[in-house]
Amino acid sequence: MTEPAKRPTVLAVSLIVAGLIGFWAAFQLTLDKFAVLANPNAQLSCNISVLVGCSKNLESWQGSLLGFPNPILGIAGWTATIAVGVGILAGGRFARWYWLIFNLGVVAALALVIFLIYTSIYQLFVLCPWCMLTWAVTIPTFWLVTLYNLKTGNIPVPASVRRIAAAWYGWVPLITLACYIIVAVIAQVQLDWLHRL
Known part of the structure; x- marks a missing residue:
């Protein structure tokens, strides 16, 4: 008789915490988008300075990549993240296909975040506080989910890759x-944010 697999409690709690933070940031951005739609001259609480604000991001084409505001993607995505975390804590076991689809969603979220980081720093020249909060939780979520799926074999890889992923899994805080x-240095080089805040 095989011993049951240990529940990944750290992963579950991390997903719930990241999901709650990400959901809150996406919800705040959605409220700000509604405020701008209702009154284009609205003074948003996220607009702190010329360098730090969200109006420019919300009004850009990059802020609505799929034809609707990006924060709606965040609300849906972070809700799913919370649900997976709660499911794990409740003792749920997910099939490999479920983990693969969830991991694809996390990879897509990271790709979007990388695009938005680039856009904010190199094209819009502004740092959106709610966006940065989303970036801050997407990055560790990507590493945790991907390394977990690699080390457990949900993503089929050779045993040597599984061992490396297992070793790196404990280093996710440092990797994050x-x-x-890296993002702060790029922003500093391009925007000189330390002197402009």
Whole structure:
């Protein structure tokens, strides 16, 4: 008789926390979008300075990539993330196909975040606080979910890759910090945000 697999509690709690933070940021951006639609001259609480604000992002074509405001994607995506985390805590076991689809969603979220980071820094020249909060939780979510799926074999890879993923899984906080530093350095080089805040 095989021993039941240990429940990934750290992953579950991380997904719930990231999901709640991401949902809140997406909800705030959605409210701001409604405010701008109702009154194009609305003074949004996220507009702190010329460098830090969300109006420019919300009004750009990049802010509605699929024909509707991006925050709606965030509300849906972070709700799914919370549901997966709660499901794990409740003892749920998901099939491989479910993990693969969820991982594809996380990869798509990271790809969108990378595009929006690039857009914010190199095209709009503004840092949106709610967007940055979304970036901050998407990055570790990507690493946690992807490394978990690699180490458990949900993503079929050779045993050597599974071992590497298992070793890296414990280093997700440091990997995330390294990603934050990379984004901060790029923003500093392009926007000189340290002196302009």
